Amino acid sequence: MQPYDPQKPATPGAFAGRHELIEFVRTSLEVATSVRRGSALLLFGYRGSGKTSALRKVQALVRDAARDSVIVEVPLRFQSSETMLILGIVEAIRRQLASRPRLGSRVRRAVERVSAVSVLGTGIQREPAQHPPPSHPVTLWNDALEAMARVPLLCICIDDAELLDAGHVAILKTMAETDSPVPLLLAVAGGPELMEQLSRPVASPILRVFSGAMFDIGQFSLAETQEALEAPLKSNRRAGRWDTSAVESIYHLTHGYPYLVQCFGAAAYRDGQPIREDDVLTAVPKALRLASSWLERELPNASDQDIRAFVSVASLGRIEFRSSDLTRAGLNPVYTQRLVSAGVLRRVARGRYELRMAPAIAYFHALRRGLTDSTWETRRRSSSEIP
Ligand SMILES: Nc1ncnc2c1ncn2[C@@H]1O[C@H](COP(=O)(O)OP(=O)(O)O)[C@@H](O)[C@H]1O
Ligand SMILES: [Mg+2]
Numbered sequence: 001m002q003p004y005d006p007q008k009p010a011t012p013g014a015f016a017g018r019h020e021l022i023e024f025v026r027t028s029l030e031v032a033t034s035v036r037r038g039s040a041l042l043l044f045g046y047r048g049s050g051k052t053s054a055l056r057k058v059q060a061l062v063r064d065a066a067r068d069s070v071i072v073e074v075p076l077r078f079q080s081s082e083t084m085l086i087l088g089i090v091e092a093i094r095r096q097l098a099s100r101p102r103l104g105s106r107v108r109r110a111v112e113r114v115s116a117v118s119v120l121g122t123g124i125q126r127e128p129a130q131h132p133p134p135s136h137p138v139t140l141w142n143d144a145l146e147a148m149a150r151v152p153l154l155c156i157c158i159d160d161a162e163l164l165d166a167g168h169v170a171i172l173k174t175m176a177e178t179d180s181p182v183p184l185l186l187a188v189a190g191g192p193e194l195m196e197q198l199s200r201p202v203a204s205p206i207l208r209v210f211s212g213a214m215f216d217i218g219q220f221s222l223a224e225t226q227e228a229l230e231a232p233l234k235s236n237r238r239a240g241r242w243d244t245s246a247v248e249s250i251y252h253l254t255h256g257y258p259y260l261v262q263c264f265g266a267a268a269y270r271d272g273q274p275i276r277e278d279d280v281l282t283a284v285p286k287a288l289r290l291a292s293s294w295l296e297r298e299l300p301n302a303s304d305q306d307i308r309a310f311v312s313v314a315s316l317g318r319i320e321f322r323s324s325d326l327t328r329a330g331l332n333p334v335y336t337q338r339l340v341s342a343g344v345l346r347r348v349a350r351g352r353y354e355l356r357m358a359p360a361i362a363y364f365h366a367l368r369r370g371l372t373d374s375t376w377e378t379r380r381r382s383s384s385e386i387p
Contacts, residue, residue: 003232003240004266006259006290010053010228012060013235017224018050021215025058028185029065032153038184040176041213044195048259048294049217051189055157058187062155069153072096076163082171085164086137089156090144138174149181161190162197169197173206219256222248228258229265240269245277252317253284255358263291264360288364295364298357302342307365309335310344314359323351 003014010016021043028039041058045051052075059071072092076085148154156175164171176186188210195216198207207214220228226247233240246268254260267287268280288295299306312329313321326336336353339345344362345353365371 001236002266002269003236003238004262004269006048006262006266009056010050010232010258010262011235012057014228014232015053015057016227016231017220018054018057018215018217021054021217022057022061024213024215025061025185026065029062029153032183032185033066036183038154038176038180038182038186039213040172040184040186040210041188041215042198042210043187043189043215043217044192045189045217046192046257048257049219050258051191051217052159053258054215054217055159055187055189058185059155059157062153062185066153068151069155070096070100070148070151071155071157073157073159075159076161079163079165080168081165082168083137085158085168085171086140086144089158090140093144093148093154137171141175142178145178145180145182145184151182153185154180154182155185155187157187157189159189161188162192162194164194166197169194169203170206173209176209220251220258220261221256222251225251225254225256225261228261232265239272241274243274243276246275246280249277249280252319253280253287253358253360253363255355255360257358259294260287260291260358260360263287263294266290284360284363285367288360288367291360292364295361296368298361299342299344299365302365304369304371305335306338306342306344307362307369308371309339310357310359310362311366311371313339313345313355314362319355320348321345321353321355323353326353 021041024041028041031037031039043051043054045054055073059073062069062071070093072089074085074088074092076088080088145154158172161172172186172188175184178184197203226242229242229247229250232238250261250264250268254264264280264283264287267290268275268283270279299310302310309331312331313326316325316329318325323333323336331339336345340347340353344355344357346356348354
């Protein structure tokens with residue numbers, strides 16, 4: 001069985017890095033279980049950076065800290081209002097309690113009551129006139145918490161929160177600040193659009209609720225890349241071994257994007273054997289195929305010449321460059337500037353640049369467009385030429 005699966009979030013046992021986040025959750029859980037006070041955290045990340053994986057890890061930590069906790073994950077699958085969010089949460093709590101006969105029937109009855117109200121609130125009922133008017137979402141929320149008063153800890157993970165209606169993001173603040181009878185760990189994850197929404201001046205009170213508890217989960221460091229490649233082997237007791245050169249090569253090709261690391265891991269892994277840089281380079285086309293749905297959304301408007309320029313830079317095998325390195329790689333200042341505008345390169349100081357995108361993106365587009373005159377295979381040659 002393949003220990004790497006880019007289409008699935010990492011299991012808690014195979015989850016790598018993000019130590020700051022894990023520390024925060026551990027501390028929050030100590031506070032929650034000792035003085036019954038809750039906390040809230042916010043995770044940001046690009047697609048495939050590991051938001052869902054991180055929420056699963058949070059849930060595992062909660063389970064370890066307090067076994068009888070009620071833990072729900074609420075992924076927003078489409079644009080949602082605050083009412084839909086609360087209903088989703090109440091419904092998830094109800095489902096979770098249904099599988100927990102050990103929990104008191106009082107809790108279950110109370111939640112059933114709340115969810116019965118909520119069904120009316122959605123307008124699902126045919127003849128709403130015969131029934132009480134729909135509850136306000138905040139009332140529903142309070143009722144649900146009230147029903148959980150005897151639960152040791154309630155953990156709510158809201159995934160893909162950028163799908164909350166723009167005017168409704170304040171519900172997150174309300175939720176985090178409710179004076180709750182059950183300690184609540186609220187973990188919210190969203191893409192860059194959520195961060196954008198929350199950085200507007202009107203949203204600053206919402207952002208303040210999460211201050212000190214915001215985690216921008218970006219690319220892996222080299223050490224995290226190594227951990228992400230090794231952890232699934234440990235947790236599945238597999239005998240393959242990643243050579244340092246192979247890890248470095250994957251780190252370079254993927255720029256540490258977790259989803260891409262997973263694709264390269266899947267493509268290059270050979271059970272029971274050492275995996276070396278050559279194996280990684282041989283597996284590049286396979287890895288690019290695995291990652292194609294992610295890769296094709298990057299740089300959709302680049303010209304062939306942009307892609308050639310990106311490939312030349314990527315083939316240098318480094319992350320930081322001087323203008324002279326770029327010139328030597330055949331880039332004229334016009335193309336350097338185009339790569340800067342496209343977000344491939346960033347100018348860090350006068351005459352100094354940094355690579356911002358994964359070389360895999362360049363190779364993917366080059367292969368797809370048949371611009372294969374220079375490829376990842378030139379990397380070894382050119383990197384040995386650079387002092
Ligand atoms: N911390 C991590 N450790 C190991 N693998 C990870 C980690 N974060 C993400 N991944 C891998 O990256 C891929 C995308 O992760 P996912 O959680 O689905 O991202 P997102 O929810 O941000 O789109 C998955 O294959 C997952 O296994
Ligand atoms: Mg996700």
